[in-house]
Amino acid sequence: MPEGHSIHRLARQFTSVFTGETLKASSPQGRFLEGAGRIDGSVLTGARAHGKQLFLEFDNDLVMRVHLGLYGAWSFGGDSRFRGASSIGAPRRVGERETPNDDDGGSSYGGPPAPVGAVRVRLVSKHGWADLRGPTACEIITQAERDAIIAKLGPDPLNPDSDPARFVARVRRTRTAVGLSLMNQAVIAGVGNVYRAEVLFRRRVHPWLPGVALGEVTALALWEDLVLLMNDGVRAGRIVTTTPQHRSPGSGSSSAVPAEDAHYVYKRTGLECRICGTPVAMAEMGARKLYWCPYCQAD
């Protein structure tokens, strides 16, 4: 999936290319005909993200809520305003970055192409288009319903208004393993399986440590590191958690780091830890694969 950084990139993309535009909405796949009809012809007034939830807001006071789930993705195309990422969502390879727009970048735009694959929703302005495939959730809701959904989520490290103390108190109140709480969107919103494994490694926290045994300083350090990592993810369009001294020489900005150098432990089972050389371990936690270094993250 798309962890929180991808959803915030989408909010930014929709804000920059579609806000203020009248949108034609359709469902080529046919599974969102009614919902598309309720926003068809409306003006997008804004887009925002909280955790992995994307909210597109329209001038008829309706809100389109999208959750990409495990394999949802948006693709974009259009005139020169649409230059940049043409696809944001489910990555298909480790360390993958978003696919660049291979359009010629000219100002010509003759309308969207024939839909390819199962397009749940297609939004079209006079400048470009957006296609949504494979979301786990896509629905039209009211602003009150949107507020209720956000209220149930924990603080989002990518939201500057988030209160770190809420996360610190919540994670330390329960005996639940820290590795599980990081995946609980009611505890902290936007963290997924990659950021979970990587931030625990970077802060040298044993994944099975009960929350009550996590020090306040360490809990805050997890939060602060996620703020750093996820904001970098928003900038780069991919998850890179390694620092330059732990990568092969020569790679510059995080967007240029080779995929095999992007992570410390995620999907590196059996490979040597970049710090100590111990083979990286893997186990199931919360029905997801968890990766960690048994030496650097000893309990």
Next chain:
DNA sequence: CGGTTATGTATAG
């Protein structure tokens, strides 16, 4: 071409 896999979550039992 079929089986596997995935950065996720809801629901059933």
Next chain:
DNA sequence: TATACCTAACCGC
């Protein structure tokens, strides 16, 4: 805990 959801890339045959 298990399964369903439902999409596309990758891998081995």
